[in-house]
Amino acid sequence: MGAITPGNRRHATYDLWKVTRPVGAALAGAVTVLVLVALIGASGHVALGDTDPGAFVRFSAALVRLTADGAGALTVGGLVYAVFMAPARRDGVLKAEGYAGLRIATHAAVAWFAAAAAMVVLDVADASGQPLSEMDIPRLVGGFTALETPKAWAISAALVLIVLIACRIVLTWLSCAALTLIALFALLPPVVAGHASAGAGHDIATDAAIWHVTAAAVWVGTLVVHVSRGQQYKSKYNVISLICFGVLAISGALEGLVLTPWRDLLTSYGLLLLAKVVILAALAMFIRRALWAQVLVMAVGIGVSVGMARQPPPGFFAAQTPMDTLIGHDISAAPSVWDFFAAWRFSLIFGTVAILLVIGYLLGVRALRGRGDHWPVGRTIAWLLGCLVVLLATSSGVGRYGPGVFSVHMVTHMALNMLAPVLLVLGAPVTLALRALSPNQGPREWLLAVLHSKVSRVLTNPLVACILLVGSYYALYLTGLFDQAVRWHWAHLLMNTHFLLTGYLFYWVVIGVDPGPRRPPYLGRLAMLFAVMPFHGFFGVIIMSTQDVIAENFYRSLAVPWIGDLLADQRLGGGIAWASGEIPVLVVVIALLVQWSRSDEREARRHDRNPESEDELAAYNAMLAKLSDIRR
Incomplete structure (x- = not known):
């Protein structure tokens, strides 16, 4: 592929319709799961003793969360495709194929920003148990101030806006790499403020959730872009998929063990966790082949993840000490030197x-x-x-x-x-x-x-x-x-x-x-x-x-x-x-003095090997300085 020209700019832009096929298939699989989410959503409020905000808020929050997660993964996937999969020119400017990945990320970031901004309002209504019709500015501001997850969505929306604006401007590999890091970071605020952040073991659960969400977004996003762009870089995609699969499996297992004890696997949250295990096993069967099957299975996985976000994990209802709540583990016993x-x-x-x-x-x-x-x-x-x-x-x-x-x-x-x-x-x-x-x-x-x-x-x-x-x-x-x-x-x-x-x-x-x-x-x-x-x-x-x-x-x-x-x-x-x-x-x-001494020794050896050239160079520089003075 050559450099970016007006012609292949249009080709990269108009060719974006191809990405709608895998995205549409993914949405079809994920939306089916939302029906389940809407049906069981009220049980989360009942279990926590909260007021149910109504089916409209529950379903809207689930649908918008699904949009945010999917659009976030596609944004990350487009940037990863442009940075790591599609080769750039020697001067660092993206070629047309990398530019196509950047344009996909740009369009996905629009949906991601809109969904993250909407989640600020929906999350306040959902957590406070109030229908949108009863939400006014004072209640919205009060809920935003008191709750952590709306703040997390606001931070995420601000970071996505930066990515969105920059995607319209940058054309170099290095700039896209920086945007990839910002986009990955934008995924995390709702995660670290969610279920994994509370209760005993929340330090381990939060770390595992960070690995899990990052790997899922990279894999899902690059898969969709890879399929839509004709599967040109199979070897690079295979490496990414294998790494992400391993990270997903390990981090998911650790997070599940912390949030869901074995005895609670038959609760609504536990059943969704078991569904994710089945989905991961299905993905293991389709790795390096059947990419469309991977798209559908991952779409169902995103839907299940949204359902899990709508349910309190069983660990929420266990007895909590202040240490469990604040740092996640017990440090009440005085440590010896050996304990450190x-x-x-x-x-x-x-x-x-x-x-x-x-x-x-x-x-x-x-x-x-x-x-x-x-x-x-x-x-x-x-x-x-x-x-x-x-x-x-x-x-x-x-x-x-x-x-x-x-x-x-x-x-x-x-x-x-x-x-x-x-x-x-x-x-x-x-x-x-x-x-x-x-x-x-x-x-x-x-x-x-x-x-x-x-x-x-x-x-x-x-x-x-x-x-x-x-x-x-x-x-x-x-x-x-x-x-x-x-x-x-x-x-x-x-x-x-x-x-x-x-x-x-x-x-x-x-x-x-x-x-x-x-x-x-x-x-x-x-x-x-x-x-x-x-x-x-x-x-x-x-x-x-x-x-x-x-x-x-x-x-x-x-x-x-x-x-x-x-x-x-x-x-x-x-x-x-x-x-x-x-x-x-x-x-x-000591290190600085040693480096200084060795530098002087190397300079002395260089001068000893070629003293005449050093003198000649000094004389030549003096001649140039004299000529410059004459010109002035």
Whole structure:
């Protein structure tokens, strides 16, 4: 396929009618399930003791939720098709086939935005048990303020609007990749605010739901676009479908076990869960063949998922302690030092990512050694230790007690922000990937495009990297933001992600081995490090000296029995923040001095090998400067 021209723009646009065939088939299968949803919808309100808003609100909410889920999957699928399946030109501009996927995503985003916006109103009416005819502005605003799911739909609608507007403008691969991330993120607010966010085990259920919804959207969306576009990239689609199937199976099983005990499988929610198991088994039979059958089966699966969203899971009716409600698990027993290493609660997000990063890195090292190339053992050890720190900080006893104890939370913060990034940066993963990946096969070119992008140049600016690292400490803990965020598991996921990424970005600028768009001289890097450290230490002093308990209402509601004095625990956390920078800074200074010394040695050897050329070059530059002066 060639470049995008007015002719193939029209072809990509007019050819969109082909996508209506798989979409129409999917809707036919999903709408049949909505009949079941409408019939059993009232039982959810009865079980919770809520007022039934009426059949119209129940059916409308189910239909609009189905539209939002389906349109969201199709938007993601169109973007994934444009980014990962259809090849782009060497200059990064989409070819006509990729542009067709982008146009499909644009049209689907219109329906997604409309459905998400409508769900804000319908969810308020449904949760408050009021027909739409009785909803006025004060009641709508009051319900929106009091409920979390309408806020989630509003956030989702805002993100979808960004995707929709940008899809009409962008034409490059890198821009589409950024939109894909935003679209995937837009799927999650209603998920993390839904059934998975409440009750015992909600931390595990939320993590599993994030994996589940992401994999389902990617698979369903790419399947529909793949079928509508003539199945041109079968091998790439097969890889995507196999990965998504594995993620769906594992995450669905974990979420189901948390929300539905075995004894409750014959409830309405349990029967819908069993239906999803049957659907997943049917999809296993049709993988890599019978794509139209996959479309129909997945459509029924989306309908069943909407039905499950209309029913309270059995776990809602189990006895809940404050710890179950607020953090999802019990931490009433005082931990020993050994418990911080042995009392594991595996993080399905960070633990899984850490393991995948280890596997991917080792495969890259194996690929290099398989063709006789050398890779320093020290870099491998640094990467493995960095991944181990991420795993321990989020999945060991530290990760278990961190959400409910401020001092332990600060251990997680500093491990992810100060220690793990140093080790990961020294592992040079970008250099390894560039050497291990074959050219002209996609991933290597994607990585180079990200490295040379304008966003990378901005983020690697020393001033930006310093502000993101240190400024987030003060913005999070001293403005009341942490008081609001500490109540939600999804907020802990965002905080940990922010800690890790900002730390990695800062130390990538200071001691990074990987190539980057902006790298200050070694003296500037050393000055950058010493400029940041006082602000880090001063933050710890502020936390130790303050007389107000941060997030006091949350920690008092949690009532951890072995934390007698919340202010003393907070001061301990401040001391941990103050002292935790010592060892990472020492490692960074040693690494920076070693890199500086080796750079000088390489420069000296280069000069020794060819001193005459260096002198000639200096003389030539002096001549050019003299000529320039004469011209002036």
